[in-house]
Amino acid sequence: MTILRHFTPRVTPTPSVTGVGPVLEVRNLKTHFQTERGMVHAVDGVSLTAEPGKVVGIVGESGSGKTVLARSIMGLLPRQGVFRSGEVLLAGRTISGLPESELRAIRGLEIGMVFQDSMSSLNPVVKIGRQITEGLEYHKGMHTAEARRLSLALLKSVEVPDPERRLDEYPHQLSGGMRQRVAIAMALACEPKVLLADEPTTALDVTVQAHVLDLLKDLQEDRAMAMILVTHDLGVVATRADEIVVMYAGQVVERAPTRVLFREMQMPYTQALLRSVPRIDGPRHATFVTIGGRPPDLTNPPPGCRFAPRCSRAQDRCRSEDPPLTAGRTIGHEFACWFPLGVGSPSREAPLTPTPTPTVGPSAERREF
């Protein structure tokens, strides 16, 4: 822990979009891992807020630190070899640094979590019913019969067909989509104030994904919960999140209310990320826009802007000075870029000239995270 004390915190104001106080607040969170190759700066100074009834989408590619961020918020990382600093506040109370016993009383009760892989997040040798009632008995002190009644209602609310039978089945007897719905029921059992969903639909088929996402959104609205939806797919959050936070190499590079982000994006990375996604209404055989190079090695992040080595607009300043998050034109919009795209750069303009295919040579990094 002491190692991180001397870090100067990046001042990041956390503007409120609606004026309602945040239920979850993350202030300048850093999570670094000690590895054989050095200290990996997986999350490096992230601040965010989640308000009741709102959905915050966290978007980034593999290795951008989005999952580590979610796990850090929940205190789910091992204590050995992990260095954390910054604060996590739940309804005004600091929960970062609490002992494990107190965290356990918060997880499941006040913050629910849904993970990507439902097969490994459910216990394979315990019946579904028991897995849902466990939280209710532990946190709410319910009796078995009462907890079972509530579990049945929960399974119905997540549209699991034939819920009575499912209570007595094991996870392997359910399809992937159904298991994920059970995982959602478990996360919602104690009516948490915040739901953290880490790639909840990445392992699912597209028709099932649409259904699970609609379900999550409905439940979140009905319960006026704050939801943090972590995903690599901009499409998943475009119509479901109120605010989008774009992460790159462990840092927030841009954030804005969803429509503002798509309309007024300022950070070249956000634009490149959006343009590299093939569109369902795209033309046949069009050349895809690519982002040349690779994300930086997080044991030794480059000085200045971490996207600079791959950015077509990068100049000398980008390679030496770290751009702070600065406010955009619209309230709630922030971006970290010295040479932003400027106003009137909608996401759907004519594509950029495609970056030439990078040739891999000895100078390239040998491994990526």
Added chain:
Amino acid sequence: MPGPGTAHLRRDKEVLLRVENLVVEFSVGHQTLHAVSDVSFDVCRGETLGLVGESGCGKSTTGRAIVQMPRPTRGSVQFEGTDLCALRGEPLRHVRPRIQMIFQDPISSLNPRRKVADIVAEPLVAWGEKGSAREKKVREIFDAVGLDFDAVGTWRPHQFSGGQCQRISIARALVLDPHLLICDEPVSALDVSVQAQILNLLHEMKERYGLTLVFISHDLAVVRNVSDRVVVIYLGKVCEVGPPEALYDRPHHPYTRLLLSSVPVPDPEAPARERSTLASREFPSPLDPPSGCRFRTRCPGAQARCADEEPVMREVGDGHFAACHFPVYEPMTPAPSRTSVSLA
């Protein structure tokens, strides 16, 4: 039992690959798993055919059955005028260099203990290419896929990223100058920015080497962008076939419509699409597929006839076919969604 038919096969054109009434079944205990049930399609020279469907629909099995691994239970695979299902042993081996495959997981499809230069050279070794001619070909293909042979030839697969491993897989597949390349979910394991690089590379290779592609994917957006003709598969049966524009803009099969309305669009201003509650119904088991139309258990328009009689492929537009008793002719209509983004 009437199959889905072969009305969509093109008899008049120069066809490189014609798959007719392909059936692949596996024994599971005492039961039979119907992985592919009477699938037919054809691919013309220079074309990219997209095979799209959800997990478990039999699209990968179809791809593998083309190269006779596993051998289909019934049906024929006509490749350059030869029925591969009738070939065995040495004659079949001689066809293989002309059909190559690349797989989803680029890291596990490469032997971790071998140098990548040797991995790419292996097909040439198997076909007796020797010495400097072999090295010349390997260098050339490394260069074509954007890798520096002198710098990375002696590296092993774990030293590369997923995208680079996929480049090596592509190099290995192309080193024998195949005519047909079967790509089984080639970009599904990759990040979007890398995915775009590999898709561009595949397109570039197709132009450069005059390849014909069978592109298998669950990603409808990718399939639309790379394909000249798209085949939608559900539970081992072909539902709809057509050129991508017609199929995506005016889908006639209810399953295609469900698939398309489920795709997340990265645009908050996009009109809300049809929201189906039927998607929640369970995917039927291929051990015991539904009678008649296999999609009827999840179909919003299913009627009694759908359970009794299997629909046959019918032309619904120019070069556009669907296997449905009650095809939908209205364009995809945006329905009011329950939720709307509250931020202006």
